[in-house]
Amino acid sequence: MKFRVHVRVLPRAGLLDPQGQAVEHALAALKFGGISNVHIGKAIEFEVNADSADRAQAEVKRMCEQLLANPVTEDFSIAVEG
Amino acid sequence: MKFRVHVRVLPRAGLLDPQGQAVEHALAALKFGGISNVHIGKAIEFEVNADSADRAQAEVKRMCEQLLANPVTEDFSIAVEG
Numbered sequence: 513m514k515f516r517v518h519v520r521v522l523p524r525a526g527l528l529d530p531q532g533q534a535v536e537h538a539l540a541a542l543k544f545g546g547i548s549n550v551h552i553g554k555a556i557e558f559e560v561n562a563d564s565a566d567r568a569q570a571e572v573k574r575m576c577e578q579l580l581a582n583p584v585t586e587d588f589s590i591a592v593e594g
Numbered sequence: 595m596k597f598r599v600h601v602r603v604l605p606r607a608g609l610l611d612p613q614g615q616a617v618e619h620a621l622a623a624l625k626f627g628g629i630s631n632v633h634i635g636k637a638i639e640f641e642v643n644a645d646s647a648d649r650a651q652a653e654v655k656r657m658c659e660q661l662l663a664n665p666v667t668e669d670f671s672i673a674v675e676g
Contacts, residue, residue: 554636
C-alpha cells in the first residue's frame with residue numbers, strides 16, 4: 513500500500529534560528545502585527561510503500577534519524593496519510 | 595487570542611525539485627525502498643494574535659501571498675491550531 517507522508521524538520525527549541533528572526537522582522541516591516549516565535553525548517557513530502565500506516569511511520573522515523581534531520585540541532589514530526 | 599500556525603510552502607507540482615530528487619536518491623542509496631515523489635520545501639511555524647481562527651487563517655494567507663511563498667513557483671498550505 514502507498515502512503516503519503518508529511519515530515520517537518522525544525523530547529524530545536526532554544527537554538528538560534530536566524531532565518532526565523534529574519535522572517536519575523538520582515539513580517540513586522542510589512543505591518544503584520546502580533547507575530548512571535550517564528551521558526552523555519554524543512555517540509556518534506558513523499559510517498560512510501562508499506563504494509564500498514566504504522567510500518568510507514570516507523571520506516572520514516574528511521575529515515576529522519578539517518579538522513580532527513582540533524583539529531584543534534586533539529587526535531588522532526590511525521591504525519592502519515594492513509 | 596493567540597493561535598499557533600503551521601505553514602508549508604512547497605514547489606508547485608510539475609516544477610523541477612532538485613533538492614527532492616537528491617533526497618530521493620540518497621534514501622535509495624541508504625536502502626530505503628519504495629519511496630517516490632519526494633518534494634522539499636519550507637516549514638514555517640509561528641504564533642499570531644487574532645480574534646478568531648478564521649481571522650488568523652486569513653491573515654496568514656496574506657502573509658504567504660506577500661512574503662512567505664513565491665506565487666509563481668510555490669504552493670502553500672496553512673493549518674491553524676486552537
